[in-house]
Amino acid sequence: MHSKGNACCCSFDECKLTTEWLMSRTRHKPKIAVVCGSGLGLLADNISNKQVFRYEDIPNFPVSTVPGHEGHLVFGHVRDKSCVFMQGRFHLYEGYSLCRVTFPVRIFKLMGVETIIVTNASGGLCQDFKVGDIMIIKDHINLPGFAGQHPLCGFGIRFPCMSDAYSKDLRKLTLDISSELGYSNFVREGVYCMVSGPNFETIAEARMLHILGSDSVGMSTVPEVTVAKHCGLRVLGLSLITNKVSLDYSREEKVNHEEVLHISKMRAEMLQKVLYTFITRSHQEEAINSS
Ligand SMILES: O=P(O)(O)O[C@H]1O[C@H](CO)[C@@H](O)[C@H]1O
Numbered sequence: 001m002h003s004k005g006n007a008c009c010c011s012f013d014e015c016k017l018t019t020e021w022l023m024s025r026t027r028h029k030p031k032i033a034v035v036c037g038s039g040l041g042l043l044a045d046n047i048s049n050k051q052v053f054r055y056e057d058i059p060n061f062p063v064s065t066v067p068g069h070e071g072h073l074v075f076g077h078v079r080d081k082s083c084v085f086m087q088g089r090f091h092l093y094e095g096y097s098l099c100r101v102t103f104p105v106r107i108f109k110l111m112g113v114e115t116i117i118v119t120n121a122s123g124g125l126c127q128d129f130k131v132g133d134i135m136i137i138k139d140h141i142n143l144p145g146f147a148g149q150h151p152l153c154g155f156g157i158r159f160p161c162m163s164d165a166y167s168k169d170l171r172k173l174t175l176d177i178s179s180e181l182g183y184s185n186f187v188r189e190g191v192y193c194m195v196s197g198p199n200f201e202t203i204a205e206a207r208m209l210h211i212l213g214s215d216s217v218g219m220s221t222v223p224e225v226t227v228a229k230h231c232g233l234r235v236l237g238l239s240l241i242t243n244k245v246s247l248d249y250s251r252e253e254k255v256n257h258e259e260v261l262h263i264s265k266m267r268a269e270m271l272q273k274v275l276y277t278f279i280t281r282s283h284q285e286e287a288i289n290s291s
């Protein structure tokens, strides 16, 4: 049983053991890691030379408890690029500490990963967003962090800068790729706000988050990005808008997880095209190595 609470619960020895366990069982040496959000495990479907580990078989790894999160760590290639995909992520509301939620990011760093692409499903607060849009995350609001739920509590060097967590060059590359693919009409940039969940927002909460400058809201991503930035990884964040969050008491629609998964699955192919093109280009783009 993993410990809970907001203190750090993963020792360096644990991280090392898990890394060594994986590296002794795979010949892949990924430089890029992808975290698949709710219903987005399909993003790993078309990679070649696949090697799959179930989370429950990996020492110290948490297990997935949320529908739409398969619980597989998948190594493989996109063209000639060695990658690792997390088919399923961990959330604070599952009862895991943020230290445990972000444990895989530390493993990726120890394995030699340099760039992490974090995807999620989120609710659109920006009134211009439509269901099915992809939001390139340009910044975030760490709401649980304001209340002391922070993955860096008790871990590593203090006071890291977060104003540039999402690489400007990687965002530009993604915008360029989206335009080449003809997707410009549904690719946006915006600010993602993390709430702890597990409930969806009340209307008053949604209004508050909107006023605070959030374009979309979800229950993940920020801890992984915070740890990734802290340990020197380049970060790209892609958020799929699976529903519009109601800011209006007269609206009757009610969001639910099944709808979130349905939209994710519908748009996964489009997101996969953007993602695979991005990964394929990574060796050509100086941006990816310098940002
Ligand atoms: O952020 P991901 O893992 O994509 O999942 C999102 O979808 C779930 C709600 O439907 C929540 O877990 C929310 O965070």
Ligand SMILES: Nc1nc2[nH]cnc2c(=O)[nH]1
Pocket (backbone or CB within 6 Å): 121, 122, 123, 124, 195, 197, 199, 200, 201, 217, 218, 219, 242, 243, 244, 245, 255, 260
């Ligand atoms: N908090 C939150 N998470 C989500 N994940 C997908 N949609 C939503 C939403 O509307 N709110």
